Amino acid sequence: MSPLLSELLTELKVDPHGIRPDALLEEAGLDSLTLAELSMLLDERGVKIGQDELAAAATLQDLDDTLTRSIPAR
Amino acid sequence: MRRRDGAGHAAVICGLGVALPDLRVSNDEMCGGLGVSADWIRARTGITARARAGQGFSTADLAVQAGESALASAAGGAVDALILATITPDHRCPATAPAVAARLDLPGIPAFDLAAACTGLLYALQVAAGLIAAQAARRVLVIAADRIPSLTDPHDPVTAPLFGDGAGALVVRAGADTDPGALGPVLLAADGRDTSMITAPHGGFLTMRGPETFQHAVTRMSETAQDAAASAGWRLADVDHFVPHQANARITAAVRRRLGLAESHVLEFIEQVGNTSAASIPLALAHASAVGALRPGHRVLMAAFGAGLTWGATTLVWPAMNNADRKENIR
Numbered sequence: 564m565s566p567l568l569s570e571l572l573t574e575l576k577v578d579p580h581g582i583r584p585d586a587l588l589e590e591a592g593l594d595s596l597t598l599a600e601l602s603m604l605l606d607e608r609g610v611k612i613g614q615d616e617l618a619a620a621a622t623l624q625d626l627d628d629t630l631t632r633s634i635p636a637r
Numbered sequence: 638m639r640r641r642d643g644a645g646h647a648a649v650i651c652g653l654g655v656a657l658p659d660l661r662v663s664n665d666e667m668c669g670g671l672g673v674s675a676d677w678i679r680a681r682t683g684i685t686a687r688a689r690a691g692q693g694f695s696t697a698d699l700a701v702q703a704g705e706s707a708l709a710s711a712a713g714g715a716v717d718a719l720i721l722a723t724i725t726p727d728h729r730c731p732a733t734a735p736a737v738a739a740r741l742d743l744p745g746i747p748a749f750d751l752a753a754a755c756t757g758l759l760y761a762l763q764v765a766a767g768l769i770a771a772q773a774a775r776r777v778l779v780i781a782a783d784r785i786p787s788l789t790d791p792h793d794p795v796t797a798p799l800f801g802d803g804a805g806a807l808v809v810r811a812g813a814d815t816d817p818g819a820l821g822p823v824l825l826a827a828d829g830r831d832t833s834m835i836t837a838p839h840g841g842f843l844t845m846r847g848p849e850t851f852q853h854a855v856t857r858m859s860e861t862a863q864d865a866a867a868s869a870g871w872r873l874a875d876v877d878h879f880v881p882h883q884a885n886a887r888i889t890a891a892v893r894r895r896l897g898l899a900e901s902h903v904l905e906f907i908e909q910v911g912n913t914s915a916a917s918i919p920l921a922l923a924h925a926s927a928v929g930a931l932r933p934g935h936r937v938l939m940a941a942f943g944a945g946l947t948w949g950a951t952t953l954v955w956p957a958m959n960n961a962d963r964k965e966n967i968r
Contacts, residue, residue: 574894594681596887599848603855603891614848 567634568627571604584624591623610634645813648766648777648820650953652808653960654706655923656699656782657910657967661686664798671794678798683886687801687911689786695727699804700737700782703916707778707806708741710959716808717774719748720764722757722781722915724944725788726750737780754835755882755943756825757781757915758805759951763823765809780806783914790842799885801911805919817933818956821869824861825949835944854888857948859895862940865950875936876902878925878955882941883907883917892940904931906967914943924967926960933957 564579572579577592588598598617605612612633620626663686664675671678679685690699700721708716719741721734734748753760758781765777782804789796812819834850837843858881866873879898881889886907893903906921913920918939925931933955940950 576890595848596681596851596885599851600855600887600891603852614852618848 564623565627565631568630571601574604575600582623584622584627586623587621588618588623588626593623593626605630645816646770646772646811647814647816648762648769648809649812649816650807650818650820650956651810652707652709652711652806652958653919653923653926654703654708654710654806655916655920655967656702656706656804657920658688658690658694658802660689660691661909662689667798670792671797673794678794681887682799683889683907684798684911686909687786687798688803688913690784690802694802696723696725696782696784697727697733697737697740699784699802700733700780700806701740703782703804703806703919704737704741704778704780707780707808711776711808711810712959714776714810716743716746716776716778718746718765718768719743719778719780720751720761721748722751722753722761722779723783724752724754724757724914725784741778743778753827753915753943753947754945755884755912755914755917756941756945756947756949757783757943758807758918759823759939759941759949760825760947762807762809762820762951763825763949766820766823769809769811775811777809778806779809780804781915781919783916785843785912785914788837788843793842793844795847796843796845799912801913803910803913803916803920805916805923807919816956817954818958819953821952822865823949823951824865824868825947826857826861827945827947829945832945834946851885851888851891853946854884854942855891855895857942857946858882858888858940858950859892861948861950862892862896862938865940865952866938869952871936871938871952873898876938877935878902878904878931878937880904880918880921880937880939882943883921884912884942920967923960927967931955
């Protein structure tokens with residue numbers, strides 16, 4: 564897991580430790596409201612990714628990949 | 638109703654009352670027709686039960702009960718006007734407020750409904766403050782009463798588990814802006830560019846786009862709360878109790894994190910009653926007062942967000958007042 568996603572999950576009170584990369588988002592405690600808040604936290608860091616785009620990720624690894632793809636493109 | 642007597646034209650809170658139905662509907666009872674589990678509802682909303690008025694119980698019934706309690710709490714002095722904040726009036730015509738005024742034995746005073754959804758209480762307080770500032774009234778009864786469950790689709794997992802029935806009322810009197818209970822600047826706003834985010838058409842159910850509502854609620858409430866505190870000359874660190882509209886425990890937590898407030902400084906009253914729309918702030922205040930958490934002299938910052946979109950915030954120093962509510966119901 565990237566340091567950024569780990570930091571964001573901690574901020575969202577989702578303990579990133581022990582979560583498998585192939586865990587489904589819901590299994591990892593990331594429902595649509597958490598993704599909505601994640602999108603807001605990213606926005607505060609200058610990264611624009613909508614909740615819908617985040618929700619398109621099936622697993623935690625997919626979500627991490629979405630972040631990684633978006634950040635260099637800023 | 639124009640009067641010109643007494644000193645001070647600031648709006649001062651001097652009475653509080655609430656109405657909360659005794660019936661609670663648990664998550665287990667709710668989740669059958671929703672396709673979700675009781676745990677899902679709790680994780681999604683922070684709600685384990687919601688207050689529900691029985692069949693035949695009207696918005697006016699809730700409003701009258703809260704109004705009576707607030708008038709008893711304020712003790713003494715007639716009120717000159719009644720404002721009922723609601724989006725669930727008992728009829729399309731007439732407004733519910735005149736009937737509430739009549740049942741409260743307040744015939745003849747101006748009485749009207751005000752529709753600003755979950756921000757309704759703060760809008761009504763600002764209107765009351767305006768009536769007082771214009772010397773058109775010396776005491777105003779502000780009631781917020783909603784029965785949002787009457788609008789929800791019982792099969793919609795987004796809205797059906799969220800809402801409860803309830804009412805809250807405040808008596809606002811003319812006074813000095815240094816009096817305990819004096820409202821600070823009331824900041825209000827609305828943005829109707831996308832009314833479909835939270836909407837209930839005539840004859841239809843309430844629908845809500847959850848994640849978008851979450852984002853707007855968190856952003857609007859945290860920003861306007863900061864602005865209201867600053868307008869009152871307060872730092873957030875000065876606030877004893879932040880009282881957000883009890884929309885969803887997840888929204889409250891996100892707003893709290895954005896404001897950098899400790900959990901102990903946020904009043905919550907949603908788990909056992911649900912989101913009671915415009916009534917949620919007075920219900921949270923009454924609950925905190927009943928359990929001894931909210932005491933005279935405490936600095937209170939309130940913020941709300943609702944359909945419209947509407948939002949707002951204000952401040953006050955909590956005054957000493959009688960509590961005429963049935964305490965066992967709101968603890």
